[in-house]
Amino acid sequence: MTTSQDFPAGPADREAEPSQWERFGVDTTTPHSARVYDFWLGGKTNFPPDRAMALAIEEAVPSIKAMAGENRAFQKRAVRHLAQQYGIRQFLDLGTGIPTSPNTHEIAESVSPGTRVVYVDNDPIVLAHARALMVSSPDSRTTYIHADLGKPAELLGDPALTATLDLDRPVGLLMIAVLMLVADEDDPWGKVAALRDALPSGSFLALTHPTQDFDPESVAKVTAAARAGGMTLVPRSREEVERFFDGWEFIEPGIAPVMAWHPESEPPADPHAAYYWGAVARKP
Secondary structure (H helix, E strand, O other): OOOHHHOOOOHHHOOOOHHHHHOOOOOOOOOOHHHHHHHHOOOOOOOHHHHHHHHHHHHHOOOHHHHHHHHHHHHHHHHHHHHHHHOOOEEEEEOOOOOOOOOHHHHHHHHOOOOEEEEEEOOHHHHHHHHHHOOOOOOOEEEEEEOOOOOHHHHHOOHHHHHHOOOOOOOEEEEEOOHHHOOHHHOHHHHHHHHHHOOOOOOEEEEEEEOOOOOHHHHHHHHHHHHHOOOOOOOOOHHHHHHHHOOOEEOOOOOEEHHHOOOOOOOOOOHHHOOEEEEEEEOO
């Protein structure tokens, strides 16, 4: 497995030239969702194709940066809720993206030391920065895996995962804005089911997914821009999102716009201003 020392090391290299990364097999000529998202969140680990894609999408939906922030805010609230209200001390974060503090382990550790977190992504840049920047407390354990959501059995059998998480105890499975990258013909529902089936009773699934339900015309433009740039981006309806939770028990308020899921202050004036569904559900 590639180590963090193999890559341009640490935060100082967050603005590294593409050539520095290409030496390590990173494709900097096509956009990657993690780096596009990093651009929207104000990060520096992105390249011209990522920025071009981000700006093309922003042209179709000018408020996309704010939406990305709302999606991230849902993740923070969901992790804190699971740690505080349900005592979850293990998290599997799939499609973690470029590290943006506070990360999953930082949120969980703020509730209780001793949390175990496995981060998973398929972009080597994410892996390099995760290893350099995400350092857990002495009482906790954090692991980073370069793996593909499309191969759940391989992921679940990874020695780094099984050494970090006890799959006989409840796990918080996080899938934040990642399933949009899996086309219908690749059966994202089956892949999520394989992951859900591997987790014990009392585990939770926290998920967000972009949707066309709130603004079909604008989201159609975004989908077309992504396709033109060679990136898969599949928005899904509320009913399609609900299928990812098949048989699990939703935490109130169930499937909701991300802005309306346990807001930290007053309910938003327009909960549909961010085009994402979000939900958390428990395995019976």
